[in-house]
Structures are given as structure tokens and as C-alpha cells.
Amino acid sequence: MDENTRYMAAGDRALVMEFGNEINTRINEKIRAMTIALDQRKIKGVVEVVPTYRSLMIHYHPLTVSFQALKKQLVELEETLQEIELPAPDVMVIPTLYGGEYGPDMATVTAHSGLTEEEVIQIHTSRDCLIYMLGFTPGFPYLGGMDERIATPRLETPRTKIRGGSVGIAGKQTGIYSIDSPGGWQLIGWTPVPLYDPESEKPFLLKAGNYVRFESITEADYQKIKPQIENRSYRCNVISRQGGEIHG
Known part of the structure; x- marks a missing residue:
């Protein structure tokens, strides 16, 4: 032992x-x-x-x-x-809309870090974040490895309801709200990709031990993939840490 x-x-x-x-x-x-x-x-x-x-x-x-x-x-x-031979982890690429109505706390993060919104987005999308665990709500990923330059304290007063898919920062951590729920993280963006689908054969999109890579998309990009998300045909890009795209 x-x-x-x-x-x-x-x-x-x-x-x-x-x-x-x-x-x-x-x-x-x-x-x-x-x-x-x-x-x-x-x-x-x-x-x-x-x-x-x-x-x-x-x-x-x-x-x-x-x-x-x-x-x-x-x-x-x-x-x-x-x-035990650990399997090579995968990287799930999560399309994310940043700032504005999708990231109401972006101004707080920029003020705390002294960076511009563009710099915060660039930093947040520049690293693959390890999924340490799922918890709090079904499928909520606690992610490690975020650049500490954009670390920001939690809200002093948590919100009573946060939209599922919201991407937030709490201290040195980043994560994604999997369903509508209360929460105190600083919201900087939103992903339209469902992390939890109780009616699916595989209800959880993410898995502990794998990684998340945030990818900034525009409103036009979102409108292109929205029909696929609504009919459940959209698939995130998955990349092996050993190199090479697995599927899209």
C-alpha cells in the first residue's frame, strides 16, 4: 500500500x-x-x-x-x-460562444486579470484542460490546467439559475454547467453542445481522465451547427493525445 x-x-x-x-x-x-x-x-x-x-x-x-x-x-x-496501462486520453473540442449575452461575467474577468476580452478568450482556448471529475450536477466537468492569468474568484452571491452549457471560471478552475442550476462561477461563455442527455444511450458527453479543448465560435458558426444539435446529430471533434483526429 x-x-x-x-x-x-x-x-x-x-x-x-x-x-x-x-x-x-x-x-x-x-x-x-x-x-x-x-x-x-x-x-x-x-x-x-x-x-x-x-x-x-x-x-x-x-x-x-x-x-x-x-x-x-x-x-x-x-x-x-x-x-496497469492507462489508455491514451482523448481531447473533446467544445465549441463555445464567448462574451456578450453568453458570458455576462467576461467584464469581471477582464477587470480582474487586466487583460482584454480577446486575450482572455485566446488564453482560455489555448490549453487542453484535464477532466478530473464529474459532479455537482450530472455531467458537470471539473477541469484542471487553466492558465492562472485568467483565474478569477467566484461570485460573492451565487445566481439562483444558470443556463446549462454556460462556461465559467472559479478561482483557478474552469468548468461547464451541464444543466440549468444555481451556481457561483464567473460566466465567460456558453456552449450549445449538451453535456448531459438522460434519454441517450450514453447520457454523459465527457469522461474523467480525458481532456476538454475550448474552441471559440461566432454566432454564424453557431447557427450552422444549431440544426444538428437540435436533431442530436452533431458530434464534437475528438482528438487523441497521441496525435490524430478520431472523428468529427
């Missing part, structure tokens, strides 16, 4: 493996590897595995496997993580 890993009970039906106390790619790789290892091992009694920034919550049936028995198997499994 890694000396930094903590095993903690979360009620009588869940166990938390905590891999560290910070947000970084090394810890994320351990979480991804452990998730794959659990999927391969299929430990009896394990119901669901939920990855977060720095931990893994493992839900289990206590009448099938006890906390101590599960912990013993997890410790053994953790010692094999170096044998």
Missing part, C-alpha cells in the same frame, strides 16, 4: 481511498489506474466506483463483503497499479 493512501469508512456502505491532499495529475493517474483495476478485478460486493479530485469512493454491499475484507483486497490491488 502507498504510504500516502488513506482508507476511510463512509457510512456502512462505502469506502474512500484518499490518494493525497492536493489536485495534480500524478494523483489523478493513480485514481484512473485504480478505477481500471477495480473494473478488471470485479471484486464481489462492489457496486459502484466514484472518482473525485484526490480520492475514490467505492460503494459496496456490506452483507456481501465487509469493510476490512474489502480494504484487504484493495490494498493488494493497489500494489499492482504499476502494471
